[in-house]
Amino acid sequence: MSRFLIATATLLGLTLGAAGSAQAAEPKQVYDFYCAQCHGIDGKGKGINVTKDFATDPRNLTDSSEMAKRSDEDLRGVIKDGGPSISKSALMPHWGSTLTTDEVEGLVKYIRKLCDCKGK
């Protein structure tokens, strides 16, 4: 019983700790919450929204040769201003008024991990 209590307390502490620093939420948590619905948890572009009605496939973020053609500034721009800002599909929404600058920065780094590539 007491061991269980301690385990629970530890877990709670961990969760609270995570929430406490949530002003700059973990990039993976941010990605999974906002982006995975279309790009998929694994980044391959097959999220739950991508049905036969979905006109343009979300970019496969693990495609290193494609993603290496984008600079970090390109990624920042499309995340903030959406697909149309770079003449791509509006199915890629603008997230600039939803995410903080830090969250966008975290996402750029996270995408670089997914593609295992550097920007041009």
Add this chain to the structure above:
Amino acid sequence: MRLLAVTVSIGAALLVMTATPSYAAGGDAIFKKSCTGCHYTDGPAKEKTIAEQLAKKGPELWYAGSKFQKDWLASWLQNPKPIRPLKYNSLTEKNAADHPKLSAGDAAAITDFLMGLKSSEVKAGVIKPAESAQARNIYAKKAPCGGCHESLVNGKPAGGKSGPSLAGASKRLNPDWIYAYLANIKAFKPVRDMPDFASALNKKDQMSLSAYVATFE
């Protein structure tokens, strides 16, 4: 440890006390007993982080009286059909269609209670349901609402699955609330996986889009 035992027995006593027959109780009392485990009704929004949103077991209802149409609410509570294609807060599991069902009497009492929960963000009588080519274009192409929301196309659900289905919005949602939600989503949901369209769409577009969604069968 002893404290725990005391707490548990007080809890048990409380449970016995509140388990009075519900026909005698008002909607708020029934709600407290059966619904607060998953829904909160005291605004403003409590969830400020992704973790806090993900910890919720059901949607917040503190602005229910501004959001829903009364007739829809009373009948849905007796016969709750899935609204979100997916389980709440999940991007993988399907909605299990297991929402608690209420008797007609309890549903009416709770409906009265919930319809009293208004938000001052919502101005009445601004949006009249109406279709327009402009709104249809924003919905399908410009803002891709359909990328995340289902609606009926030729009688069949079509569109994305991460958002609540908008099929039946004409009976379910208050048109004025839809507009308030697009114009100032942060007031209702500081943390949600829908983008904030308050500045991306101008006021006229927000109004025509709300009027359009309010026609969805």
